[in-house]
Amino acid sequence: MNPIKIKKALSIALLLFSASASAQTVGVKDVHDIVQKLTDQLVEVYPFPEISAKYQQAILRNEKAGRYVGLSEDSLAKKLTEDLRTVHKDVHLRVMKNEETYKRLSAPSGRRSDDSTELKRMKTQNYGFKSVQIDGAKSTAYIDIPGPFWGTQESFEMASAAMNMAAHSKYVILDIRHNPGGTGHMGRFIASYFYSPGNEKFYLNGFYKNRKMDEQEWTYSYVPGRRNPDAKVYILVGPGTASASEGLAYAMQKLGRATIVGDTTAGAGIAGSFVPLKRNLIAFVPVKMVVAPHSDEGWEGTGVIPDVFSGDEDALEIARKLIEKDRKDQ
Known part of the structure; x- marks a missing residue:
């Protein structure tokens, strides 16, 4: 090839590379x-x-x-x-x-x-709800909620469908070990299924830089379908549990409404x-x-501390053992 043409080609390539690098900087x-x-x-x-x-x-x-x-x-x-x-x-x-x-x-x-x-992602991930497994013999429902907690109509419809499938189970396991969070409304929505109408609970409190804007978050007085206020609830958590999903575990723990099983969560509370x-x-x-x-303390920086640590054991297996023990004690 002609040396002059080679030199021109190299010069053009260098100019293009330089322009590309400049555009990216x-x-x-x-x-x-x-x-x-x-x-x-x-x-x-x-x-x-x-x-x-x-x-x-x-x-x-x-x-x-x-x-x-x-x-x-x-x-x-x-x-x-x-x-x-x-x-x-x-x-x-x-x-x-x-x-x-x-x-x-x-x-x-x-x-x-x-x-x-994001819409494609929501559909691919089934709006945050992966599966519901019912063990009728042991009256146990396992709901896998890898999330995130989206706030669309379809997401709440999916949550309602999952909660209604579990409505007749004495024991309910919520698996949020890999849930990165999302809207806090979804956590409150799920929690509301574990309380009777008229027994709404002060779920969490949110405060801003301007403390006059503080928000009290309560469980909902209405949710679609059947509630399960007598169920014994177990929530599985871990380092992958963050933000609004931590809020669900934290609130249910503070309300004395669920046993938290697993490892300490991410600690994302703002x-x-x-x-x-x-x-x-x-x-x-x-x-x-x-x-x-009625507190200024949340899970920011510390995470939600489980009631039962799983260590090297699978949190789901620990929850099942706790349920089996409870069944035998009946």
Whole structure:
């Protein structure tokens, strides 16, 4: 091949590579805009002002030191998350790259469309409910809920169907060991099936930076189908149990309505929502600390501590043994 043509081809390839690398790197101005929006949002809504001030100081200091220069979108998101968690380990608070969600959140409210990727995911995962197994001989229902807890009509219909299948069982096992959370409404919805109408319970309490906005969360006075207020409930948990699914385990434990079996949960106790930043980056910003009724303490940072630790043994087998023991004691 002609040496001149080879040289031209190499030059073009290098230019294309350089342009591609440049396009992937977040510029100084965009970095500043991302940092500014992230820290402003934290100061505005994070429920603990003293911590949000430390977040802001650390991120601005790192920006000034040039720690975010020359990074790709993914690398910048990872670095910001690491730096935030170095200040205070809130496992909810994170920055990530998600082009589809960024576009949806950035669109004017009247023009926002459903997230097709999320819709497909919901359908693929059966709206968070995997299976219901009924052992009629032992009057035991096992409900596998890997989640997440979605808040769509279809999700609540699926939950209602599962709970109604278990409505005649004396023992109910809820498996949320791999449930990463979602909407807290789903946990309250499930818990409501274990109380009679008119016996609503103060489930959890949520507080914001502005304590005048505190929210009391109660079990629902109405749920579709048949309730099971006399069932003995066992909830399986582990490190994969996080956020709203932790809320279900924590509330039922504090109410004395369920036996928690497994290992300590993730410890993600501050609810929040996604915020668009820039360059396809979004942040999950915690806004509401969720705690037990009449208390300022929840599971944030500590996780839900099981009543019965599973250790090396399978939590489901332990629950079944507990049920068998209870049956023999009858």
